[in-house]
Amino acid sequence: MQGMLVIISGPSGSGKGTVVKRLDPELGYALSISVTTRAPREGEEDGRDYFFTSEEDFHKMRAENALLEHAVYVGNYYGTPRKYVEEQIEKGKIVVLEIEVYGALQVKEKFPSAVLIFLMPPTLPELAQRLTNRGTEDMVTIEARLKKAMEEVPLISKYNYVVINDIIPEAVEKIDAIVNAERMKPMRSAEEIQKFIDSEAEMKEFLHSC
Amino acid sequence: MQGMLVIISGPSGSGKGTVVKRLDPELGYALSISVTTRAPREGEEDGRDYFFTSEEDFHKMRAENALLEHAVYVGNYYGTPRKYVEEQIEKGKIVVLEIEVYGALQVKEKFPSAVLIFLMPPTLPELAQRLTNRGTEDMVTIEARLKKAMEEVPLISKYNYVVINDIIPEAVEKIDAIVNAERMKPMRSAEEIQKFIDSEAEMKEFLHSC
Numbered sequence: 001m002q003g004m005l006v007i008i009s010g011p012s013g014s015g016k017g018t019v020v021k022r023l024d025p026e027l028g029y030a031l032s033i034s035v036t037t038r039a040p041r042e043g044e045e046d047g048r049d050y051f052f053t054s055e056e057d058f059h060k061m062r063a064e065n066a067l068l069e070h071a072v073y074v075g076n077y078y079g080t081p082r083k084y085v086e087e088q089i090e091k092g093k094i095v096v097l098e099i100e101v102y103g104a105l106q107v108k109e110k111f112p113s114a115v116l117i118f119l120m121p122p123t124l125p126e127l128a129q130r131l132t133n134r135g136t137e138d139m140v141t142i143e144a145r146l147k148k149a150m151e152e153v154p155l156i157s158k159y160n161y162v163v164i165n166d167i168i169p170e171a172v173e174k175i176d177a178i179v180n181a182e183r184m185k186p187m188r189s190a191e192e193i194q195k196f197i198d199s200e201a202e203m204k205e206f207l208h209s210c
Numbered sequence: 211m212q213g214m215l216v217i218i219s220g221p222s223g224s225g226k227g228t229v230v231k232r233l234d235p236e237l238g239y240a241l242s243i244s245v246t247t248r249a250p251r252e253g254e255e256d257g258r259d260y261f262f263t264s265e266e267d268f269h270k271m272r273a274e275n276a277l278l279e280h281a282v283y284v285g286n287y288y289g290t291p292r293k294y295v296e297e298q299i300e301k302g303k304i305v306v307l308e309i310e311v312y313g314a315l316q317v318k319e320k321f322p323s324a325v326l327i328f329l330m331p332p333t334l335p336e337l338a339q340r341l342t343n344r345g346t347e348d349m350v351t352i353e354a355r356l357k358k359a360m361e362e363v364p365l366i367s368k369y370n371y372v373v374i375n376d377i378i379p380e381a382v383e384k385i386d387a388i389v390n391a392e393r394m395k396p397m398r399s400a401e402e403i404q405k406f407i408d409s410e411a412e413m414k415e416f417l418h419s420c
Contacts, residue, residue: 118396123406124413132420139420146413156403161394164402174394181391184371184384186328192374193366196333203334203356210342210349 001028002188003089005111006179007097009104010119011149013131015165019119020098022172027179030093033084035061038076051081069099069106080107094179101152108158115182117175118159122166124149211238212398213299215321216389217307219314220329221359223341225375229329230308232382237389240303243294245271248286261291279309279316290317304389311362318368325392327385328369332376334359 008016023029035051037058046052053061058077061067070079080097088095097107101118108116121127127149131142156162161178165171182188218226233239245261247268256262263271268287271277280289290307298305307317311328318326331337337359341352366372371388375381392398 120402120406122402123409125409125416128413128416139417143417146417150407150410153403153407156396156399159396161391162396162399162402163394174390177387177390178394180384180387181371184373184388186366186369186372189366189372192330192332192372193363196330197360197363199333199335200360203338206335206338207349207353207356 001092002183002191003028003092003094004179004182004188005032005085005089005095005097005107005114006175007099007104007107007114007116008119008175009099009101009117009159010165011101011121011127011152012145013127013134013149014119014121015130015168015171016098016119018168019165019171019175020096022168023094023096023175027176028092028094029096030088032080032088032095032097034078035067035081036076036078038078051084065110068097068110069103071103082111085111101155105155105158113187115161115178116159117178118156118162119165119171120156120162121149122164126166211302212393212401213238213302213304214389214392214398215242215295215299215305215307215317215324216385217309217314217317217324217326218329218385219309219311219327219369220375221331221337221362222310222355223337223344223359224329224331225340225378225381226308226329228378229375229381229385230306232378233304233306233385237386238302238304239306240298242290242298242305242307244288245277245291246286246288248288261294275320278307278320279313281313292320295321311365315365315368323397325371325388326369327371327373327388328366329373329375329381330366331359332374336376 008020010016033051035053035058037053037055040052044050055077058079062070066082067079068082068085070077085095104116108114121130124146128146131137131145163171163174218230220226243261245263245268247263247265250262254260265287268289271289272280276292277289278292278295280287295305314326318324331340334356338356341347341355373381373384
């Protein structure tokens with residue numbers, strides 16, 4: 001089975017994190033692991049939670065095009081290492097990258113075979129409700145997030161799929177259907193096609209026996 | 211729910227007919243109806259089995275680009291009327307067209323949004339077995355069909371999906387997954403996106419109430 005990179009993206013409050021956590025590793029899903037310059041926190045393990053690195057090495061990776069995207073957050077650098085993604089795909093994994101909209105488009109440009117999924121809350125009041133329910137942000141921040149969500153709508157056309165996240169298990173099932181369909185793309189079916197071609201000799205034997 | 215045209219194509223013996231018959235009309239599948247110049251047989255109904263037409267009208271349709279493809283078979287003309295396909299899609303149906311490889315590529319050219327599925331037997335000896343099991347064709351015909359199947363392999367790259375037809379219910383499920391995924395393409399999600407945009411007023415009301 002051929003692997004692939006699946007990018008789950010969408011506005012803040014669309015439920016990216018919740019949905020991604022529900023994707024079943026038994027089906028081949030594996031989360032992408034970011035590289036970061038921030039110090040490991042207690043209990044965090046290198047190569048499991050993050051790839052911890054120095055600022056110097058991070059900039060070297062950037063310069064060598066070894067990062068599919070990168071961002072700065074509270075003075076620390078974060079990025080998606082291309083090598084890890086490629087290795088996991090090689091193993092047949094569905095590598096899942098959960099990321100905001102602009103980062104997602106950056107990755108798609110550097111990794112065109114990536115499957116870009118826009119996770120969308122069903123309506124704006126539903127999104128407003130979710131953001132206020134979190135109780136972690138003030139109204140000014142929430143209104144800014146809602147405005148950003150509206151601005152992101154025209155970018156949906158750049159995505160491969162739109163998944164409405166109304167009921168979480170249904171959104172997870174929709175992502176499974178997308179992955180199943182993507183696995184049947186000709187570019188991901190080289191193995192099956194080769195098997196068919198290689199069976200010619202066996203076919204000739206069969207015909208002789210008729 | 212937005213409709214679409216799904217073309218099920220592949221070599222003779224790939225099981226197109228069997229798979230197409232199993233697609234559940236309750237899920238929105240509707241078979242495409244061909245127009246033909248041959249006379250209706252007993253029990254055949256115009257608009258259900260075929261659209262029966264005169265040779266003159268058939269050629270008029272061709273000239274007016276009203277046919278997505280056409281072919282001659284035993285002195286009679288057969289074609290796929292664009293209007294019927296478009297009307298059914300408009301109603302939200304998944305219009306299914308079962309057709310051989312060259313006809314399929316002809317349709318895709320005239321109807322680019324069509325979802326082109328190549329149904330493939332798992333191996334050539336399996337295909338040879340199926341064709342001999344039919345018991346309707348002599349060895350010369352069977353060998354010609356096998357040769358044609360091998361020649362069609364390079365055309366798979368022009369398809370949107372490859373479905374290996376090993377176990378029939380599994381092939382049907384794979385087609386269902388493809389249709390579900392295709393429904394989530396941005397171009398087929400205009401309704402959901404519009405609903406999101408239109409909910410801005412309601413969001414503002416919600417924020418005022420906070």
